[in-house]
Amino acid sequence: MKNRLMITAITLLTAMLLLAGCGGQESSNVASDESGNKTEKDSGKPKVAVVLKGLDQEYFKLAEKGAKQAFKDLGVDGTFLAATTQTETEKLINILEDLINEDPDALVVMPSTEAAIPVLERYREKDIPVILIDTDLKWDGKTTYIGTDNYTAGQEAGKFLAEKLSKGDEIAILEGVLGTDVNEQRVKGVEDVMKEKGIKITASQAADFDRVKAVTVMENILTANPNIKGIFTANDEMAIGALKAVKARNLNIPIIGIDGTSDVLESISKGEVTASVAQEPYDMAYKGVENALKVLKGETVEKSIDSSIEVITKENAGEKLEEVKSILDK
Template identity: 65%
Template sequence: MRNIKLLFTLFSVMLLLLAGCNGGVDSEAGTQNKEANDKEGGKPKVAVVLKALNSEYFKLMEAGAKKAFEDLGVDGTILAPSNETEVEKQINMLEDLLNRDLDALVVMPSQSDAAIPVLEKYKAKGIPVLLADSDVNWEGKTTFIGTDNYTAGLEAGKALASQLKKGDKIAVLEGVLGTPTNEERVKGVEDATKEAGLEIAASQAADYDRVKAVSAMENILTANPDIKGIFTANDEMALGALRATTSRNMSIPIVGVDGITEAVESVNADGVYATVAQRPYDMTYKGVENALKVLAGEELEKRIDSGLDVITKENSEEKLSELSELLGK
């Protein structure tokens, strides 16, 4: 009887020990394995937030992000307010995304100073932030992917100078005063035209707006009828400047920046002389691509140049075909 009790006690102790060991596997190691399997088997979550989707330029950025999601196996989200002046709405979108368990963020901030506080929250959560097109003076960014705007202005100035002679006067239509993009492009064109011996007779802001550009250009031409060439900080203003010069039966070279379809069509039809085309499609594609590199542990350069192309009549048809393909037309 005593032996039977002893055997029963030993058997009970063994059962308790086994139960304890199994409980440890289920509650700790088993949970860890499940999380690892979920992470390994699931797609990385990347959000792309743009300034707006109401222009061709932004549509090209959207197309680049969608293609990257498809090619690279990403669970992607694209968000944007109705227009680029809705700064607060974009910030609210960024705030909401903080609750979606993102792996990385690619953002085109509407206003740099306003965006920094919410971007700091992403950094605090360990979510890498990659900036596309519009840079921010913020140490927390993983990288900036976009155009070197000084180079864009420099190339535009060179293209304009190629059609003029030393001593000729030109006009400059600036975008939004005080913004880095505008200042860098204008500095580039100033340096290029100075090197070519051209004189900037007038410079006026038109806020990247076509209608405002018409009015600004008419004022400039009234005061300076001997203007021989025009630089504009974007294509919308270039098309506005063309309307103003055409109404006066003037035929002078105009060079813009962006490379939107309407401007390239104008170049092809001997309207605007040239446009320095950015690559918005590549900005977001590279944004998603580099986000995955960061998640894989790679180090990135703080600036990644997305490149540009100077479009004149000689290569305008090729550019139009490229734009049509990228936009799915």
Template identity: 50%
Template sequence: MNKKVKLFGMAVALSSMVFAAGCGNSSEGASSEASGEKGGESVAVVLKTLSSPYWKYVEAGAKAAGEELGVDVTVVGPSSEAEVIQQVNMLEDQVSQGPGAVVVSPTQPETVVPVLEKAAKDTPVLLIDSDANFEGKTTFIGTENYSAGQEGGKLLASMLKKGDKVVLIAGALGNPATDTRIKGAKEALEAAGMEVVAEQPADSDKAKAMSVMENILQNNKDVKGVFAANDDMAIGALRAIEAKGLKDVKVMGVDGTMEAVESILDGKLAASVAQSPYNMGYQGVENAVKAMNGEKIEERIDSGIDLITKENAKEQLDFLKSISK
């Protein structure tokens, strides 16, 4: 798998140290800090939330890089991805403390661009997971979300037959990462002859996705496939489907989280498009340090994807366990 090539060994070696530093203890809307040995250098990491497994992996990667490179890393994030203003406030607070660099995953890029532009005048600003256009950006590190959606849509279509009805469950409105995944998946599914009967947001939340799917099923009991823009929503949709006693509905998500991979191995979720959240966090801090040292950084760094099905889910699960001990 692409995401394991460079960092798998490092992840295994650092996993216990990273989580002892506080990753597993971060609370919703909270912050965590990993202190390096140099003390004088610091990186602020502002994520979309700290309340889901995906962002815990990002946090773990960022803090592992801080430990390895000897820099102070502070990680903050709001209580949910829907708390856009809370993220803006957290970003402003971190910038005001004068870190050596800022790593950000903006939920709604347009809301944070003014803060990022101001920060970029004096500080390297790196984006991970979700991009934004502004003057002075150092780099973007993340998945090509449109391609992730496209590949996921193609995989889901391969499990169905032409004319089957499918559902799309998006993230929070205005979230470019999840919006772009849905766009890619929709185009791939429609190109393969599937009928998209519903497309609704569920804020990247399991409970909301379950409720959304319950409502959709009231008028579409013959749905055969569901593509959700993240794994939590896929699991929520699956719960609604199981509660209705429906069989043979193929449900897939994006992120390749441990819960999703275990569900795939259990024969419940059909698949997941796995991103490299650990690598995003690690590479975000790694490149922030390079930027602080005056090194030239590529403008775009692709962290890659993997399609996780029952055939390779065990390998993915072993990797996730290795960075979660």
């Protein structure tokens, strides 16, 4: 009798453990909402995924905030994913390949390079609309591009820098990730302005949009080219790196970047970095989700939507800084 009771108890315990194990496997059908809570995927709401090429810089965190606020405001079953850094092209592609198996209704993506096009083409083949934000691609399959005209941003930066210089002066450019459309267009914008103004670009080297790399690259440029009179950096992270190299030599060289992130805004307020061409990553992501919903409702959206830029100087840096801090809850 005792043996029978023991066998029965063991059988019941085994069954309970198996059921618990099966319950644990259901986690693949949940996602994090804008508050970080677990929510069932089959909510009846439109499923919109937002994927960013990186999350290691404040710029991307602003975009994340915009996406998650849109999820909340617009009643979306939202999924947010990102590669660790924007140089991890393969990681981004892997994220997109895994995500397509979850059949989102729409995809909002901040890509890194043209290498993402083949996997994005698979979304198009499944009739999943693809909205590009921040970084445009030469791909006819996109539903729309929402972001900055990066050539214009480069031009605006170049014009501002040229005003601080004289014909015949020499400048240096810190480029981002070579081969990316964002970098190439910004640099081209500056190059065209400098050619028109008769200002020589003595050095143009890549620092991968990275602050630490920018310090080393800028130090090497200043050593080889002691007559540099101005610096353009293709993003604000590199502007901070360039500033460190310039300050170490007790030099006073105008520096202008692109993005409008808080570190640079604080630096501009202190009279260090000269200016930044501010972008609107929060709005890009928010409008990405907003326009994804319009497409899902059968509405027509423009093929390109400009998210606007603004040149930030010491005069308006404080106001812009408060705006950025409020978004980031700083």
